[in-house]
Amino acid sequence: xxxxxxxxxxxxxxxxxxxxxxxxxxxxxxxxxxxxxxxxxxxxxxxxxxxxxxxxxxxxxxxxxxxxxxxxxxxxxxxxxxxxxxxxxxxxxxxxxxxxxxxxxxxxxxxxxxxxxxxxxxxxxxxxxxxxxxxxxxxxxxxxxxxxxxxxxxxxxxxxxxxxxxxxxxxxxxxxxxxxxxxxxxxxxxxxxxxxxxxxxxxxxxxxxx
Numbered sequence: 001x002x003x004x005x006x007x008x009x010x011x012x013x014x015x016x017x018x019x020x021x022x023x024x025x026x027x028x029x030x031x032x033x034x035x036x037x038x039x040x041x042x043x044x045x046x047x048x049x050x051x052x053x054x055x056x057x058x059x060x061x062x063x064x065x066x067x068x069x070x071x072x073x074x075x076x077x078x079x080x081x082x083x084x085x086x087x088x089x090x091x092x093x094x095x096x097x098x099x100x101x102x103x104x105x106x107x108x109x110x111x112x113x114x115x116x117x118x119x120x121x122x123x124x125x126x127x128x129x130x131x132x133x134x135x136x137x138x139x140x141x142x143x144x145x146x147x148x149x150x151x152x153x154x155x156x157x158x159x160x161x162x163x164x165x166x167x168x169x170x171x172x173x174x175x176x177x178x179x180x181x182x183x184x185x186x187x188x189x190x191x192x193x194x195x196x197x198x199x200x201x202x203x204x205x206x207x208x209x210x
Contacts, residue, residue: 015042030069037062053098057175060091095175102168152200159193 004020005013018026018038027035040062044055051059067084075081 012042012046015045029073030066034066034069037066041066053094053101057091057094057098060087060094063087064091102171152204155193155196155200159197162193 004017009017015038019035019042022032022035022038041059044051044059064084064087067080067087070076071080071084
């Protein structure tokens with residue numbers, strides 16, 4: 001008789017009932033701090049905008065927290081464990097999808113790096129395309145320039161790969177199911193890579209100034 005909304009309920013109705021009767025009813029059954037979970041679900045599920053994978057992951061995790069909290073009271077005739085299992089399955093599926101996307105992005109980055117390296121090699125190996133003035137320069141100058149280009153490229157590639165490894169390791173710490181790769185890099189490698197990058201950029205800046 002005192003219900004805020006009468007059944008049958010939609011999910012939106014249930015979330016409104018949770019919020020309306022939280023302090024008087026549900027706060028005595030589960031931790032009251034879980035009101036933030038109810039508000040999170042209500043805010044995102046009815047925001048009339050598409051979800052990104054990060055939002056979906058948050059919603060699934062919040063749902064699991066809520067279901068787990070109510071499981072300490074009852075299994076509700078087996079309905080709650082079934083719901084918890086379905087949400088867990090969705091979390092695993094999302095983790096697999098996110099891992100596949102990360103792997104795809106890494107593959108595309110590696111492909112782009114390889115293509116750029118191939119282009120630089122071709123440019124370095126086609127003296128016929130250089131202008132007359134460049135042809136008159138001493139051969140050692142071209143060799144030095146080519147070595148310098150390769151050195152800069154190598155440093156940039158090393159820093160990029162190291163940062164990728166750190167990103168992967170960070171995501172593994174936050175959500176082990178999100179990333180399946182296990183490659184790791186040391187802080188020393190990251191620091192040395194940044195030092196080399198700094199020196200290379202400084203040289204490029206001075207060269208442009210000259």
